[in-house]
Structures are given as C-alpha cells and as structure tokens.
Amino acid sequence: MSHPVDVHVGKRIRHRRWMIGTTQQQLAEKVGIKFQQIQKYETGMNRVSASRLWDIAHALGVDISFFFEGLENAAAQTEGDMPNDILSDKEALELLRSYYAIPEAQRRRLFDLARVLSDSAA
Numbered sequence: 001m002s003h004p005v006d007v008h009v010g011k012r013i014r015h016r017r018w019m020i021g022t023t024q025q026q027l028a029e030k031v032g033i034k035f036q037q038i039q040k041y042e043t044g045m046n047r048v049s050a051s052r053l054w055d056i057a058h059a060l061g062v063d064i065s066f067f068f069e070g071l072e073n074a075a076a077q078t079e080g081d082m083p084n085d086i087l088s089d090k091e092a093l094e095l096l097r098s099y100y101a102i103p104e105a106q107r108r109r110l111f112d113l114a115r116v117l118s119d120s121a122a
Contacts, residue, residue, distance in 0.1 A: 003047070007044075008070070010042045010043055010044040012070075013060070014042040018090055023035075030055075051055075053067060
C-alpha cells in the first residue's frame with residue numbers, strides 16, 4: 001500500500017503538470033526517465049527520491065515545497081469528502097472547463113439542476 005505522503009506528492013506532480021499543459025512523456029524527457037515512471041510517481045505507487053523531486057520541481061517550474069502544500073489537510077480528509085483544494089483535483093478542473101464551455105443560459109439551467117440534486121442528496 002502506498003504511503004499517504006507519496007500519494008499526495010504524486011497528486012501534486014500530476015496537478016502541476018496538467019496545469020501547465022505538459023504530458024507525462026514531456027516531463028519524463030525533461031527529467032531523463034521513462035514516462036511509465038512518471039505514472040508511478042503520480043499514483044503514489046513509487047516514492048520519489050529527493051534528487052528526482054528536485055529535477056521534477058525544476059522541470060515544472062516550482063519550488064520543492066509546492067509538492068507538500070496542503071499535506072496536513074489532505075491527511076485529515078476522509079474518503080468521499082470534497083478535496084480541501086478543489087483545484088488540485090483533475091476531475092474538478094475538467095468539470096469546470098466543461099461547465100464554462102457551455103453557453104451561459106444553458107449553464108445557468110445546469111447550475112440550478114446541480115443545486116436541486118445536491119439538496120435532495122443531503
């Protein structure tokens with residue numbers, strides 16, 4: 001089983017990579033490894049060494065501390081909870097992008113529907 005810190009660091013790698021529009025292949029090439037290793041880091045299956053994390057941080061244009069931001073809050077989060085940093089969730093970001101691609105009148109109707117559904121689920 002993966003350690004929660006490794007999973008969190010992997011999610012932060014994926015989040016940053018995705019936010020700057022870099023593929024796993026592109027990141028792997030910048031770091032000098034195979035893209036499968038990036039996949040394993042991002043899932044938390046493999047632990048990222050300090051030197052590799054340094055290289056990844058440089059390739060993604062962030063400080064190493066970026067990968068540990070929100071770690072305390074993530075540890076307290078339970079399954080089914082909304083992420084503490086909603087913008088670190090790839091699915092949530094894709095949903096937001098798709099939502100704002102919908103014409104405004106239809107988007108408002110979708111918003112109203114989502115509110116009704118969430119109220120009835122509570």
